[in-house]
Amino acid sequence: MSDNAVESFLVLSSARLAPRTIEAYRDDLQHVTAFLGGSPADATHEQLQAYVAQMRADGRAATTIARRIAALRSFYRHQVLVGARTDSPAAELELPKRRRALPKTLSPGEMERLIEATVGTTPRAQRDQALVELMYGAGLRVSEAVGLDKTGVDLDGRLVRVIGKGSKERIVPLGRPAVEALRRYLAHGRPHLDRRHRPELFLNAQGGPLTRAGAFLILRKLAEKAGLEPERVHPHLLRHSFATHLLEGGADLRSVQEMLGHADLATTELYTHVSDRRRRELYFRAHPHARKKSTKR
Numbered sequence: 001m002s003d004n005a006v007e008s009f010l011v012l013s014s015a016r017l018a019p020r021t022i023e024a025y026r027d028d029l030q031h032v033t034a035f036l037g038g039s040p041a042d043a044t045h046e047q048l049q050a051y052v053a054q055m056r057a058d059g060r061a062a063t064t065i066a067r068r069i070a071a072l073r074s075f076y077r078h079q080v081l082v083g084a085r086t087d088s089p090a091a092e093l094e095l096p097k098r099r100r101a102l103p104k105t106l107s108p109g110e111m112e113r114l115i116e117a118t119v120g121t122t123p124r125a126q127r128d129q130a131l132v133e134l135m136y137g138a139g140l141r142v143s144e145a146v147g148l149d150k151t152g153v154d155l156d157g158r159l160v161r162v163i164g165k166g167s168k169e170r171i172v173p174l175g176r177p178a179v180e181a182l183r184r185y186l187a188h189g190r191p192h193l194d195r196r197h198r199p200e201l202f203l204n205a206q207g208g209p210l211t212r213a214g215a216f217l218i219l220r221k222l223a224e225k226a227g228l229e230p231e232r233v234h235p236h237l238l239r240h241s242f243a244t245h246l247l248e249g250g251a252d253l254r255s256v257q258e259m260l261g262h263a264d265l266a267t268t269e270l271y272t273h274v275s276d277r278r279r280r281e282l283y284f285r286a287h288p289h290a291r292k293k294s295t296k297r
Contacts, residue, residue: 003033005041009078028071040072041079045089048072052093062096069093105241110228111136114219115177117226124205126189128218130181131202131210134160135235137178139242139260141165142235146210148201150186155179164261172259243271 006029014022032040035051055065069090076088106114115136118129134153135145144162153160158174174182195207202210215235223233239260246256257268 003029003039003041005039005079005084006030006033006075008082009075012078013074024067025071025074028068029075031068032072040075041084043089045092048089048093056096065096069095104232104237105244106228106233106237108245110226111238111241111245113226114222114228114233117222123189123192126181126185127193127202127210128222130178130185130189131215131218132222132238133178133181134174135238136242137175138162138172139239139246140172141239142212142215145235146200146202146212146215149199150201151199152201153182155183155186162261165263168261170258170261240271243268247271 006026009029010022010026013025017025029040032043032048032051035054036043036047052065052069055068072090072093073088076085076090079085080088115129115132118125118132120126120129131145134140135142138160140160140162141164144164147163148160152162153174155174158176158179160172160174162170162172164170190201190203193203193205193207198207198209200209202215204210204214212235219233219235219238220230223230243256243260246259247253253265253268253272256271257265260268262268
C-alpha cells in the first residue's frame, strides 16, 4: 500500500543509501504498515511494542526483528528531521539478543582425510595440496590465499606474509608439511601452469590466477574424494579448524588472535567455546563415571 510519509523517506534516503537498502526499508515498512492498518507515521510506542511482540510470537528470526526495528528507527529519525514528529516511538524498542553461532570445524582426523585426498603427481594435484596445507597450516582466509604472490612465502624461514582485512599485514609461521607441499608445487607443479608469467602463487589450469570460486570448487571436489560431505567443506572451514586445533593443542588465545588477524579478541574467543564443547563431549563419551548408566539391574 502507498504511504506518502514512507515514500518521502525512501526518496530522500535513496540519495545516500544503496538501492538494496532502500528496497529492504520498503519491504520492512510495508510489513509494519500492514500490521498497523495505517501509516507508521501515526504509530505510538505501544503499537510498535505490540508489533514486535507479534513478530516474536510468529517465530521471526532475531535478525529479521532487529532489521525491522532499525528500519523503523531510521524512518522516525527522518520524521523528526522534517518536523513531522517531535519524538521517535521506536527509540525505546528492545532489540532481540543475537546469539553468535559457534564456528563449525573439521576434526583432526577429517582434516587428515582431506589432505590425503590431495595427494598426486599432476601439477594441479600439487597445487591443491599446497593450497590446502597452506590454508589449514596458516589459517588463511580464501581471499588471502588466492591473493598471495610467490614472494609472499618464505620457505627457508617457514613464514607467510599476509595482507588481511583493512590492508593490515601479518606474518604467520608455517609447519613443515605446508612448506614441503609448497616446495613441490613451486618446483614441479607451478612451472607447468605458469603459461603467462603471473606473479600469483596459485594459478588455475589456464595459467591465470586462482579465484575464490576456484578454491571453493577445489575443496568441494577434494571433500567428495575424501568421503566428507561436499556441501559442508569450504575454505573458511579450514581457518576455523586451524584456530580450534591450535587452542585444543594448548596455544594461548592472544597468539591465535595474532595469527588469525582478528582485530577483536572476542572473535577469537568463539573458538574456545568450540574447544570446551569438544572436550565435554569427549569426557562424557570416555570417562567411566560420566557415561550414561544403564537402568538394568
